[in-house]
Amino acid sequence: MTPVGFQDKVAFVWRVADKLRGTFKQHEYGSVMLPLLVLRRMDAVLVPTKQAVLDAAAGMQDIGEGQSALLKKKAGHRFYNTSPLTFASLLGDDKNLADNLRTYIRKLSPEAYAVMEAYDFDPKLERLDRAGILYAVVADFADLDLRPSQVSNEAMGYIFEELLRKFSEMSNETAGEHYTPREVISLMVNLLVSGETARELTENPKPVRTVYDPAAGTGGMLMTALHHIKDLNPAAIVNVFGQELNDETWAIAQSDLMMQDTAPERMRNGNSLTADAFPTEKFDYILANPPYGVDWKAYAAPIKDEHTKQGFHGRFGAGLPRVSDGSFLFLQHMLSHMKPTGSRVGIVLSGSPLFSGQAGSGESEIRRWILENDWLEGIVALPDQMFYNTGISTYVWILTNDKADEDRGTVKLIDARDLGTKMRKSLGDKRKQLTPAAIDEIARLYGGARDEYADDTRVKVLSNETFGFQRITVERPMRRRWEVTVEAVADEPYAAYAALVGQRYETEKELLSEVPELTTAQKKAFAKVCAVADPDAAIITGRGGKAEADPDLRDQENVPLPAGWLDLGEQEREKALVETAEAHLENEIRPYVPDAWIDHTKTKVGFEIPFTRQFYVYTPPRPVEEIAQEIKDLEGQIQQWMSGLDL
Numbered sequence: 001m002t003p004v005g006f007q008d009k010v011a012f013v014w015r016v017a018d019k020l021r022g023t024f025k026q027h028e029y030g031s032v033m034l035p036l037l038v039l040r041r042m043d044a045v046l047v048p049t050k051q052a053v054l055d056a057a058a059g060m061q062d063i064g065e066g067q068s069a070l071l072k073k074k075a076g077h078r079f080y081n082t083s084p085l086t087f088a089s090l091l092g093d094d095k096n097l098a099d100n101l102r103t104y105i106r107k108l109s110p111e112a113y114a115v116m117e118a119y120d121f122d123p124k125l126e127r128l129d130r131a132g133i134l135y136a137v138v139a140d141f142a143d144l145d146l147r148p149s150q151v152s153n154e155a156m157g158y159i160f161e162e163l164l165r166k167f168s169e170m171s172n173e174t175a176g177e178h179y180t181p182r183e184v185i186s187l188m189v190n191l192l193v194s195g196e197t198a199r200e201l202t203e204n205p206k207p208v209r210t211v212y213d214p215a216a217g218t219g220g221m222l223m224t225a226l227h228h229i230k231d232l233n234p235a236a237i238v239n240v241f242g243q244e245l246n247d248e249t250w251a252i253a254q255s256d257l258m259m260q261d262t263a264p265e266r267m268r269n270g271n272s273l274t275a276d277a278f279p280t281e282k283f284d285y286i287l288a289n290p291p292y293g294v295d296w297k298a299y300a301a302p303i304k305d306e307h308t309k310q311g312f313h314g315r316f317g318a319g320l321p322r323v324s325d326g327s328f329l330f331l332q333h334m335l336s337h338m339k340p341t342g343s344r345v346g347i348v349l350s351g352s353p354l355f356s357g358q359a360g361s362g363e364s365e366i367r368r369w370i371l372e373n374d375w376l377e378g379i380v381a382l383p384d385q386m387f388y389n390t391g392i393s394t395y396v397w398i399l400t401n402d403k404a405d406e407d408r409g410t411v412k413l414i415d416a417r418d419l420g421t422k423m424r425k426s427l428g429d430k431r432k433q434l435t436p437a438a439i440d441e442i443a444r445l446y447g448g449a450r451d452e453y454a455d456d457t458r459v460k461v462l463s464n465e466t467f468g469f470q471r472i473t474v475e476r477p478m479r480r481r482w483e484v485t486v487e488a489v490a491d492e493p494y495a496a497y498a499a500l501v502g503q504r505y506e507t508e509k510e511l512l513s514e515v516p517e518l519t520t521a522q523k524k525a526f527a528k529v530c531a532v533a534d535p536d537a538a539i540i541t542g543r544g545g546k547a548e549a550d551p552d553l554r555d556q557e558n559v560p561l562p563a564g565w566l567d568l569g570e571q572e573r574e575k576a577l578v579e580t581a582e583a584h585l586e587n588e589i590r591p592y593v594p595d596a597w598i599d600h601t602k603t604k605v606g607f608e609i610p611f612t613r614q615f616y617v618y619t620p621p622r623p624v625e626e627i628a629q630e631i632k633d634l635e636g637q638i639q640q641w642m643s644g645l646d647l
Contacts, residue, residue: 006158009144009151013037013163016140023131024124030167031248032128035119036141037163038255039105041156042079042112043087044146049075050086057082068109078264083107087142097138098129111264118251118269154230156259161223164252168218169388169427180217180289183434184348184386184396185224190443191380191398192285192346193228201232208237212283214272214333215290216242219253225285241283243272273329274302276315282339289348290330292390297323318369319362327353328366335375335399342402345375351393351611354379359471359558359606367607371411371464372566375399378412378446381611383420385431393417395611398446406450409566411467413460415615416442460614467609468561472581473602477595478550479537482511482530493518494526505530506538539595549599559584561605577603 017029024032046053052074060067063082071080083104090100102125105116128134146156165182193201201207211225222240229238240262244250250269257267268277273296296303300323307316315336321328327349334345357363370376380396387394419441420432434442444452445459453459484500497515505511508527512518515526533552540548562576581598589596 006151006155006162009146009159010162010166012140012144013159014166016137017167019133019137019140023127023133026170028124029170030164031119031121032124032137033163033167034160034252034255035116035121035124036137037160038115038258040087040141040144041146041259042081042108045077045148046075046079046081047086047147049077050081053080053082054084072109078261079109079112079258081108081112087138091135091139091142094135097135098125101125101134101138112258115251115254115258115264118247118254120248153260157223157227157256160256160259161220164218164220164256180220180348181386181388181430181433182220182224183436183439184289184382185221186228187380187382187434187439187442188221188287188346188348188396189225189228190439191378191396191446192287192344193225193232194443194447196404197284197344198232201229201236204233204236206235206237207233208239209285210281210283211238211240211285211287212278212281212334212337213240213242213286213288214276214337215288215330216244216250216253216267217289218249219244219256219267221287221289222253223256225287239266241266241278241281243268243270243277245269245271271299273326273333274299276333278337281337283337283343284339285344285346286334286337287346288330288334290327292327292350292392293325293352295324296326296329303329319365321353321362321366322357325352325356328363331370331397331399332366335370338401340401343400344402345397345399347397347399349395349397351395354395354611355608359469359604361606364606364608367467367609368605370399371467371607373401374403374408374464374566375401376411376464377403377407378414379609379611380414380442380446381417381615383417383432383434385429386420386433388428388430391429391431409464410461411464411609412446413462413611413614414442414445415458415460415611416445457615457617462614463563465561465563465565468565468605468607469558470561470577470581471604471606472557472559472584473599474555474557474585474589474593474596475549475599476553476593476597477547478540478553479534480508480531480540481506481534481537482508482527483532484511484530488526488529493522508540557584557589558606577605 013033017033020029020032053071056071056074057063057067063071071082072078074080081104085100085104090097090104093100102122105121106113108116125134128137145151151159201209209229211222211229213219213221216222219240219242222242226238226240229236240257242253244253244267247269250267254264254267258264270277303316304320306314307320311317315333316329318332319328331345331347331349331353334347337343338345353363353367377398377400379398382394382396384393385391416434416438419434419438421435421438423431423433445456450461482505484497484503486501489495489498489501494515496517500514503514508531511527511530512523515523518526533550542548559581562580565573565576568576578600581600581603585596585598
């Protein structure tokens, strides 16, 4: 339940931010207001125990790990400050306010100080001071009552997140790098915490759940999941974990957790793909909006090393995607953190992971691995223009290793592309949004019983094999005759045979009998330049009289997998592939190309999810008569316009 009155605090900070006008650009406001909000909250929280902390710290020469633990105990919180100053007393020395505020920040406990360092707040403090507005801004924050008795941890989280949203939207040209629109997060969390898992939450008197985001950004997904679970069951204990690469963005996420008294070690700074901060942890809910199309070449070495040396004992055993897009690296990383007893995974992806890569490629093998394990529960296609820095189509994938019995062996596709509402004012590339009603509709389509949407064209439930195919290689026999041309004898050592120009031979042997002086290698090269494809010529055979394949006539086709193929053993799979391919050859190819055959040694199995194809609706062209009449009418109109011109 959203705390009552938290909007008053949001409005207060928003008004203070107006003092930055002229000194900072709008997209910089958040980088000033948010760290000051964090400082003010810590200041208000530490007041009751401040003297006890100062007394304990008085005899300490250096504050090591043991002393830090003692001071945290004295403070009664996960952080402390050994400065005697407070926001109120800072204002007593207006001439030295900037220096005193810097000292105040340096006296924070190590974890809290690391957050302020990541904000890179000192240069902003200097700009505030030079502009002569530092005192006014700090004075306003000193008037902001953030005492725990007035503002709970939960309410503080809502205040921080609402301000973060507003500041992010204000800086929409870069917001998309670290901030996911909250209606997208809301939808994902609704889909993730649904069905049986939601019922378990409500029926359990005090459930404990863990939530993890390996590309945490500002922590919005973690906080939304936490609040959603708490709304379902206020007694629930929700432990969130995250990792974020960007320093300042990590500071924002860390601040949000700090505001809600969450252990700081649960939000780590760093690259989750190369240095997993939680290598042995498993989580109930795992969700992320990883960056789209980000090149991972710069840090490919440890990832490739893990793939090669650890295989499926590591995170990337299924395969490696192309270096131009690391989305599937994040997904494999997330799946590696599933609990054996059952977890749910949600990820926002672009369209590329649905189909990129040919059969046998890293992307195809990753899709195959997911579908063979029956982990993909469903995919929702979102409206375009939903994000701040891209207008491309995006999709929410939901995966689980604990499918409901009725969903086993199938994937549910939801086409929600037409459910976006145009915004009155665009924010960067974001021109559409999902209303609460649209989110409810998508959740209904996703979670409803099959008879509820049997006739709804926006829903498809397909077997896992639907997305698989075998890429067969169709060969045709090589047919050649040999003709000596001017070009063939243009260079040494073939110039001596210019008299043969214009001669034709039915076999290679006949041609080569005319040039006995050439070496074996030269004869082979000469025959190659004289060879001419001829559909009426005899078939070229190799050893054992077997027809040789003509590489120029080679073709490849995709053939659907046999029904139930994923449930077969390895030998049965191979047999079924051959039988299906041969049936395709007889029914679809040989009626037009009688001499074709399939080289089964070249067959590769691939998987792709052609989402839009599944929802394609054929629209027949208008009748020719109607089009002709329209053209005739337009011509008449043009002639009428022209008649009034003096040419």
